[in-house]
Amino acid sequence: MRFNDEAMGKLHSTINHLYPNVYSLIILQNKEIIFEKYYRNAQREDVRDVMSVTKSIISALMGIAIQQGFIKDVEERVLDFFPGYLNIDSDPNILRLRIRNILTMTSGLYYVRLAGDSQPVAERRKGSEDWIEYMLDLPIKHPDLKTFCYSNFDADLCAAIIHTAVKMDLYDYAKQHLFSKTGMEVPRWAYCDPHGLIPGNICLTTRDMAKFGQLYLQNGYWDGEQVIDEQWVVRSRKNYGNNYGYLWWIDGDTYFASGAGGSLIWVIPKEGVVVASQCKGLKTNWRSPMKAVKETLGDGKA
Secondary structure: OOOOHHHHHHHHHHHHHHOOOEOEEEEEEOOEEEEEEEOOOOOOOOOEEOOOHHHHHHHHHHHHHHHOOOOOOOOOEHHHHOHHHOOOOOOHHHHHOEHHHHHOOOOOEOOOOOHHHOOHHHHHHOOOOOHHHHHHOOOEOOOOOOOOOOOHHHHHHHHHHHHHHHOOOHHHHHHHHHHHHHOOOOOOOOEOOOOOOOEOOOEEOHHHHHHHHHHHHOOOEEOOEEOOOHHHHHHHOOOOOOOEOOOOEEEOOEEEEEOOOOOEEEEEHHHOEEEEEOEOOOOOOOOOHHHHHHHHHOOOOO
């Protein structure tokens, strides 16, 4: 990548004129901020919903819970954490469902996306008194448990498992074992299910997004402490199929957390670079700031 003044000036102009969904963009290289711009009246202190970037933070908390012994490993069965939810109408394949499957979006649970990113199965869940029961009662559409299907339900089950295993409010656990370790100041989130197991999307400043990416760039190490086990970071950025790791997207030898509208934490290990961006939470008609960075600072290919 090119980080000279001309290239970064072009990046700034490109975002400003061609990416109306982007509120901010930060680039760290070797722990130093080399680019920090805010757009459309956004400010450095603004916290915004990072949408599905939340999934990658849930992945980190899963790794910490395993590191601390609350969860044995990714081969534990999902139903072992919710034993009361097996019933006569359950899809028998639910007994084979492992944490590994919900981390890699290969649970096979029925989940449909329609035009305009309409998600009718998710909409129906809102009317349920027990979201865990609703999800675990769904048929498993892909019983091989190898077929990739991007689903909010898989990440939600991960969050519920962590909450159940650590026997602690998930925000309090995240603040104690992740956010406070890295200096991230994350507002308390609301839970979106009736039992308070599944967090709504997390709100972050762009700088805190960059800190989270830097933690992964440093293989989970921060200020003399192994916050996330190094092997968890390594396994999280491995491509298990469809360019997806443990709730992280994989792009060649880089990896990124991505949310609707373009919210982004992109880790580029070979360059020692982290890119973070807040964006409008649009469902359709948005462009990823990753494209702009690649086109202006990289080889021109998006």
